[in-house]
Amino acid sequence: xxxxxxxxxMREKLDRELFAHSxxxxxxAADLAEQYGAERDKAYLAGVIHDYGKRFNGQExxxxxxxxxxxxxxxxxxxxxxxxxxxxxxxxKKELQINDPDILSAVAxxxxxxxxxxxxxxxxxxxxxxxxxxxxxxxxxxxEAASEDLEQALLEAVEFAIRSVLDRELLLHPRSIAFRNxxxxxxxxxxxxxxxKLN
Ligand SMILES: [Fe+2]
Ligand SMILES: [Fe+2]
Numbered sequence: 001x002x003x004x005x006x007x008x009x010m011r012e013k014l015d016r017e018l019f020a021h022s023x024x025x026x027x028x029a030a031d032l033a034e035q036y037g038a039e040r041d042k043a044y045l046a047g048v049i050h051d052y053g054k055r056f057n058g059q060e061x062x063x064x065x066x067x068x069x070x071x072x073x074x075x076x077x078x079x080x081x082x083x084x085x086x087x088x089x090x091x092x093k094k095e096l097q098i099n100d101p102d103i104l105s106a107v108a109x110x111x112x113x114x115x116x117x118x119x120x121x122x123x124x125x126x127x128x129x130x131x132x133x134x135x136x137x138x139x140x141x142x143x144e145a146a147s148e149d150l151e152q153a154l155l156e157a158v159e160f161a162i163r164s165v166l167d168r169e170l171l172l173h174p175r176s177i178a179f180r181n182x183x184x185x186x187x188x189x190x191x192x193x194x195x196x197k198l199n
Contacts, residue, residue, distance in 0.1 A: 001041050006048050006096065013055060022048055024131030025124070032123040036150050039102075039120070046106040046124045047131075049096070053088025061087050068094075075173045082173065085111040113158055113179035122154055129157040136160075151190075155183040 003026070010022055026047030033043035056064065058080035065072055065083050068090045076082050089108035092098050106124040109117060113125055130143045130153070138160045146153035158180045165172050 001045050003041075003045050003048055006045060006098075009096065010048055010052070014051065015055075018051055018054060021131060021133055022051055024133045025050055025127045028127035028131040029123050032127055032146065032150070033120075035147075036119060036123065038123055042100065042103055042106075042120060043123050043127075045098075046103045046120065047127055049088075049092055049098070049103075050107050050110050050124055050128065051084065051088065052092050052096075052107070053084035053086075056084065056087070058083075064091070075171045079171050079173070082111050085109065112173045112175045113161075114175045115178040115182040117179065122150060126150070126154050126157055129160070151183055151186050155180065155187055158183065 007023070011019055014022060026044045029043040029047035030040050032038070033040045053061065053064075061083040062072070062077070062080045064070075064087045065076075068087070070083070070086050070090060072083075086108045089104045092107060093104060098104065102118065102120050105118065106121045109121050110124050110128055114121075117125065126142075126146060130139060130146055138156065142153050142156045142160065145156055158176060162172060162176060162180060165176075
């Protein structure tokens with residue numbers, strides 16, 4: 001894996017702000033990988049390229065998804081910006097010849113999430129929220145959680161994401177709800193294990 005090559009490509013393709021965000025996500029993902037036992041190099045590279053599809057508008061993303069046989073559903077047809085993740089993953093494979101399935105799935109699932117995420121998928125999802133350039137009120141709490149408990153931080157991140165979908169009156173994807181419920185159930189399980197131990 002040669003991250004420098006892909007950094008150069010991203011610098012050419014993305015605007016300044018999105019490029020800085022991509023490097024921030026790469027750094028955050030590499031740190032999380034070290035902390036939570038995933039492959040650092042894969043996490044870094046996935047971070048660098050995760051928003052490869054973000055430079056297209058909604059209509060372009062719909063066209064690209066159709067061209068590349070990416071499955072659409074009722075929600076992604078209407079909230080087509082969500083497609084920057086799976087379309088980005090397909091383009092990365094086609095244009096950058098990155099074939100690593102772990103990296104491609106981390107890119108494809110970084111926006112909506114899903115239940116049963118791999119460790120690398122979780123790390124890239126979370127890194128997208130906590131990279132150093134992010135500055136929204138909940139980010140400080142999510143960063144703090146990330147230093148102790150990956151799933152707790154993810155739960156807070158996905159709940160933040162869901163709230164912001166509601167605030168903007170957008171359609172909420174059922175896969176995000178499944179992801180959130182899975183995390184909440186997991187955290188509840190951890191809490192009851194802990195209280196069993198204490199009793
Ligand atoms: Fe994204
Ligand atoms: Fe991003």
